[in-house]
Amino acid sequence: MKHIPIGVSNRHIHLKKEHVEQLFGEGYELKVFKELSQPGEFAAEETVTIRTQKSEIQHVRILGPIRSLTQVEISKTDSFALGVKAPIRSSGNIEGTPGITIIGPRGEMNVDHGVIIAERHIHMTTDDAAAFGVRDGQYVSVKILGERGLIFNQVLIRVKDTYALDMHIDTDEANAAGLRSGDTVELLL
Amino acid sequence: MKHIPIGVSNRHIHLKKEHVEQLFGEGYELKVFKELSQPGEFAAEETVTIRTQKSEIQHVRILGPIRSLTQVEISKTDSFALGVKAPIRSSGNIEGTPGITIIGPRGEMNVDHGVIIAERHIHMTTDDAAAFGVRDGQYVSVKILGERGLIFNQVLIRVKDTYALDMHIDTDEANAAGLRSGDTVELLL
Numbered sequence: 298m299k300h301i302p303i304g305v306s307n308r309h310i311h312l313k314k315e316h317v318e319q320l321f322g323e324g325y326e327l328k329v330f331k332e333l334s335q336p337g338e339f340a341a342e343e344t345v346t347i348r349t350q351k352s353e354i355q356h357v358r359i360l361g362p363i364r365s366l367t368q369v370e371i372s373k374t375d376s377f378a379l380g381v382k383a384p385i386r387s388s389g390n391i392e393g394t395p396g397i398t399i400i401g402p403r404g405e406m407n408v409d410h411g412v413i414i415a416e417r418h419i420h421m422t423t424d425d426a427a428a429f430g431v432r433d434g435q436y437v438s439v440k441i442l443g444e445r446g447l448i449f450n451q452v453l454i455r456v457k458d459t460y461a462l463d464m465h466i467d468t469d470e471a472n473a474a475g476l477r478s479g480d481t482v483e484l485l486l
Numbered sequence: 487m488k489h490i491p492i493g494v495s496n497r498h499i500h501l502k503k504e505h506v507e508q509l510f511g512e513g514y515e516l517k518v519f520k521e522l523s524q525p526g527e528f529a530a531e532e533t534v535t536i537r538t539q540k541s542e543i544q545h546v547r548i549l550g551p552i553r554s555l556t557q558v559e560i561s562k563t564d565s566f567a568l569g570v571k572a573p574i575r576s577s578g579n580i581e582g583t584p585g586i587t588i589i590g591p592r593g594e595m596n597v598d599h600g601v602i603i604a605e606r607h608i609h610m611t612t613d614d615a616a617a618f619g620v621r622d623g624q625y626v627s628v629k630i631l632g633e634r635g636l637i638f639n640q641v642l643i644r645v646k647d648t649y650a651l652d653m654h655i656d657t658d659e660a661n662a663a664g665l666r667s668g669d670t671v672e673l674l675l
Contacts, residue, residue: 372661373661373662373664374563374657374658374661385633385634385664416633417634443640444574444605444640445574445606445640446639446640447636447637447638447639447640448636448637448639449636450635450636450637451632451633451634451635451636468563469563469658469661469662470662472561472562472563472658472662473562473658473659473661473662473663474662475562475574
């Protein structure tokens with residue numbers, strides 16, 4: 298049995314340095330609110346508002362550290378509320394995606410792309426991958442038990458030696474499967 | 487191949503006669519906004535607000551006709567927004583479930599139970615059941631293709647000769663699987 302812990306991602310945003318400064322002021326540094334399961338990653342104290350012509354969502358958590366690309370990750374539920382046609386994408390793959398307005402305490406800005414619904418995926422090290430018999434970029438299936446039991450197909454394997462073993466799903470997927478962060482699921486090949 | 491059309495249920499409410507009158511006035515009759523796939527069922531023109539101590543959701547559609555029990559069906563996403571611990575239940579099985587405040591244009595009331603997250607299920611006739619080789623009350627699995635492809639286990643079969651063939655899932659399940667009303671899915675046994 299190959300068990301993997303679940304991490305449920307609520308909507309969040311990654312920012313590049315110049316965007317942190319546009320939203321929070323010149324030279325601003327994000328403060329760590331909580332360490333995340335992936336080494337070096339953290340939920341920042343700071344949040345922003347994301348806005349479209351249809352509506353807005355406040356208190357969207359920034360995840361640090363600074364990245365080279367600004368990327369907004371929402372759920373499909375959020376995409377309907379906001380009226381934005383966000384595609385399912387793996388992190389970093391944001392070409393051709395819709396933009397949005399981002400509002401901070403010291404400024405606001407429009408990004409012309411970067412809004413995605415994250416593709417479900419499993420982070421693991423090279424050793425984990427060898428133990429599980431999978432490789433980076435492979436799609437696998439994962440079984441969830443319980444009263445909302447299901448099998449997620451189309452789960453992307455992402456391998457890097459700095460990763461911690463963790464399956465990331467969004468709130469829609471967690472709610473549909475009756476999962477919470479810290480639950481464990483079984484890898485099927 | 488055994489294909490079944492999907493019906494996505496947004497949050498909604500079923501009301502008994504005395505509750506319609508408490509919310510809309512004595513002798514009030516619901517107006518048909520749209521016929522639903524199940525014969526005789528309709529989305530009413532009327533909506534209500536549901537409220538807890540934590541928050542409220544406006545524009546919750548009433549589904550008619552009148553029922554013998556008042557029942558509020560929300561998603562798990564809604565249950566977090568409202569702060570109500572709604573269990574996964576099949577329709578009508580509401581004993582021991584949480585209550586909520588329901589607000590209409592002419593009155594408001596507290597129900598002390600009736601809030602559920604609907605258990606995913608497939609409506610079918612006796613003839614459909616025979617053709618599929620399933621029986622009322624059985625749990626089956628259903629396969630969804632596409633970029634959020636998955637297999638829903640724990641899908642309840644509900645057989646009645648007045649039913650139309652339809653698999654009912656909620657918005658979390660639809661969003662997790664990349665499904666919309668009218669899509670078709672495959673029954674697995």
